[in-house]
Amino acid sequence: DQQVKQNSPSLSVQEGRISILNCDYTNSMFDYFLWYKKYPAEGPTFLISISSIKDKNEDGRFTVFLNKSAKHLSLHIVPSQPGDSAVYFCAASGNTPLVFGKGTRLSVIA
Amino acid sequence: DAEITQSPRHKITETGRQVTLACHQTWNHNNMFWYRQDLGHGLRLIHYSYGVQDTNKGEVSDGYSVSRSNTEDLPLTLESAASSQTSVYFCASSPTGINYGYTFGSGTRLTVV
Numbered sequence: 001d002q003q004v005k006q007n008s009p010s011l012s013v014q015e016g017r018i019s020i021l022n023c024d025y026t027n028s029m030f031d032y033f034l035w036y037k038k039y040p041a042e043g044p045t046f047l048i049s050i051s052s053i054k055d056k057n058e059d060g061r062f063t064v065f066l067n068k069s070a071k072h073l074s075l076h077i078v079p080s081q082p083g084d085s086a087v088y089f090c091a092a093s094g095n096t097p098l099v100f101g102k103g104t105r106l107s108v109i110a
Numbered sequence: 111d112a113e114i115t116q117s118p119r120h121k122i123t124e125t126g127r128q129v130t131l132a133c134h135q136t137w138n139h140n141n142m143f144w145y146r147q148d149l150g151h152g153l154r155l156i157h158y159s160y161g162v163q164d165t166n167k168g169e170v171s172d173g174y175s176v177s178r179s180n181t182e183d184l185p186l187t188l189e190s191a192a193s194s195q196t197s198v199y200f201c202a203s204s205p206t207g208i209n210y211g212y213t214f215g216s217g218t219r220l221t222v223v
Contacts, residue, residue, distance in 0.1 A: 006152075034211075043200055043214030044153070089153060097143055097168065098212060102152035 003027045004092050006101035015110045019077040023090030023101055026071065030092040030099075035064060035075045038087045038103070047088070048075070080108045112137040116201050116215035123222055129188045131218045133201030139213075140206040142184040144168075144176065146197040147217075153200065159184055161206075191222045 005024045013019045021035075031052040036044035050057040050064045050073065057064050063076045077084055085108045090101040114135040123129050133142065144156040155168030157176040165176050173195060175187045188195055198219050202212040 036214075041216070043202075043216050045214070046211060049211075091153075097155050097158050099155075100145070100153035102150065 001026070002101075003030075004090055004099050004101040006088075006090050006104050008104050009102070010105040010107070012107045012109060013080045015082060015108055016079045019075075019080045019084065019106055019108070021075040021077075021088050021090075021104050021106065023073045023075075024071055025073075025092050027092070027094060027099075028071075029094035031095075032093045033064070033066060033073050034091045034093075034098070035062075036089040036091060036100075038089065044089055077106075080106075082108050082110050084108050114201060114203055114213055114215045116199075116218050118218060119216065120219045121221070123191050123220070125191060125193060125222055127191050129191050129220065131186045131188075131199055131201075131220070133184050133186065133215060134182055135201075135203045135213075135215075136182065137203055137205075137213060138181060139203035140181065141204040142178070143202045143204075143212065144174075144184065144186045145200045145202065146170065147200060148197050156186065156199075157184075188220075191220075193222050196220060196222045 034049040035047040037047045038044040048062045066073045087103045087105050089103045091098040117132045140161045143158040145153040154170045159165050159178040198217050200217045201215040204212045
């Protein structure tokens with residue numbers, strides 16, 4: 001049973017617009033959430049994270065929002081750039097190894 | 111600079127053969143993990159270790175084993191390779207007591223024919 005769900009396998013956005021990637025989780029014990037970015041033929045790299053005691057965390061063009069009551073988090077990228085084209089994985093931890101979603105492939109079109 | 115390296119980058123093997131994938135990190139991290147990435151499944155945990163002589167099974171551990179004899183290395187062994195084990199394998203590490211902030215290797219693409 002999937003504990004971390006990314007229901008959109010792919011997303012296309014025009015350069016300069018906002019990209020919104022969504023993630024849902026089912027395990028109430030998760031208390032830390034992360035987004036990883038992955039380019040082809042490379043390992044995933046850490047992008048941004050948020051603790052369950054917060055509802056928002058910003059880092060430059062990237063913002064993660066957490067809605068604990070809905071068990072939902074989202075990653076906003078503003079403005080989107082062609083170099084942002086990659087697969088984005090949502091991950092969650094609750095004193096256990098990270099559990100990852102299936103990923104969303106983001107394509108930013110120039 | 112500290113790093114985490116996986117070898118080989120690509121491997122083709124035959125069904126039934128034993129295969130070992132190497133993972134070496136110079137971060138001095140106690141925690142090390144093996145994941146596999148498959149289309150439609152994302153990253154799934156195979157085995158993990160929280161220190162020397164410690165190993166634990168993950169979500170998809172059947173047919174795989176690991177051993178941790180030092181801090182730097184966590185080799186992953188496929189006891190008898192099967193076509194279902196064709197995948198991209200990623201090793202990761204993280205500092206002691208922290209279950210986030212993983213640093214990943216570049217991956218090993220394994221094909222079982």
